[in-house]
Amino acid sequence: MKTKRVLVAPLDWGLGHATRCIPIIRLLLQKSCEVEIASSGSALKLLQLEFPNLKYLELPSYGASYSSRLPFMVKVFMQLPKFLMAIHNERYALVKIVKSTDYALIIADNRYGCHVSQVKSVFIGHQLNIIMPSYLKWMAPVVNYFNRKWIANFDECWIPDEEKARWTGALTQTSIKGAKYIGLLSRFVKRHTNNTAYQLAIILSGPEPQRTILEQKLMHQLKHIDINTIIVRGVVEGSQADGRIQHVERVNYLLSEELESVIVNSEIVLCRSGYSSVMDLATLGKKAIFIPTPGQTEQEYLAMLLKQRGIAYCQSQKDFDLALALKEINNYTGFAGWKGKTNLLDEAIEHALS
Secondary structure (H helix, E strand, O other): OOOOEEEEEEOOOOOHHHHHHHHHHHHHHHOOOEEEEEEOHHHHHHHHHHOOOOEEEEOOOOOOOOOOOOOHHHHHHHOHHHHHHHHHHHHHHHHHHHHHOOOOEEEEEOOOOOOEOOEOEEEEOOOOOOOOOHHHHHHHHHHHHHHHHHHOOOOEEEEOOOOOOOOOHHHHOOOOOOEEEOOOOOOOOOOOOOOOOEEEEEEOOOOOOHHHHHHHHHHHHHOOOOOOEEEEOOOOOOOOEEEEEOOEEEEOOOOHHHHHHHHHOEEEEEEOOOHHHHHHHHHHOOEEEEOOOOOOHHHHHHHHHHHHOOOOEEOOOOOOOHHHHHHHHHHOOOOOOOOOOOOHHHHHHHHHHO
16 A cells, blocks of 8 residues: 655644644554655744654744734734735745645645645634634624635644534634534643642743743742742753752753653643643643733633633733632632543544545
C-alpha cells in the first residue's frame, strides 16, 4: 500500500493552534502516514521541537500585532487588509507546494487559504460563530457570513469539541456543511498521581504586549503570596531555564511531556482561557483560574461560560487579584468529573483518508 502524505498547517496566532495539532500529528504517524508541517513563527518553532524528524515548510505569517491601548477587535479590524493578503499569499504558497508534492490530505487549523481543488482539505476551527464585542455587534452577521463562506472552500470542517458536552457553547452554533465533532484535541493524557510539586502553576501564552503585562502583574502580586509556584513564560526562544526568585520558579517554555508533568503535579493552574488551554485542562481534570486576554471575546466568553457552569474561576486582567482568586477557586469543581469520547478523531481521520 502506498504511504499517504498529509500536510498539517496550523495558524501562527499564538501557540494554541499548533499545540492542538500535536495529537493529530501523532495519530497520523501511528497510521504510518508521511506527515509534513507548514506554518510560521512560534507555532513552527514549537512543532519543530516536538517533532524534530519531520519535514517543515514555511508559510506566510499573518503577522498579527496588538496594542496595550486600542481595543483588541479595533486593532484586528485595522489589520484586515494585511490578514486578507496573508490568506492570499498562503494559498499561492500552497499551490506551489502541491505542484511538487503529492498529498492525500491537507489539514488546516484556522488557515483559511490552505485549500486547493485537487487535494482533499479539512478546516479545523472552534469559532464557527464569531462573537463580537457589544460595540461591534451590528457587524456580526457580515463577519460570520464571510467566515462561513471561507470555511465552505474546504471539503470538511472539524470541530474540536463533543456535540453533547459543547465546551464551546455558542461558538460552534453553525449550519456549515460537512461540519463534524472530533472530540477535544489535547496533547496530554490523563494520569493519576499523588505528587504535588507546586501549589500553583502559571502558564503564560498569547500575544504581546498582553503576555508581558500579565506576567509583570502576577510577579508583583506573588511577592506578597508565599506559595510554591512555577511560571511557564511562553517564550519559545533561547534556553528553557530562566531561574528562581524566592518561592517562584521560572522557565521560558516546556515541551509537551514536561508541561504535562508540571500541570499534573500542580494543585491549581492559572492561564489564559484560550480554547486549547481549556481542552488540555479538561483532559487532565484540573482546577483552573482563567484570565482572558483583554478584548478577545472568544476567551471572555469561554471563561464566563465555565464560571457559570461552576467549573473554573475567572477574573479580568485589569482587576485581577491573585489572593482573591486562590480563595474563590475553592468554590469551583474543576474539570475532575469529565470523561470524553476517545474515538472521534480516529474516525474522522480514517474517513478523510479514505
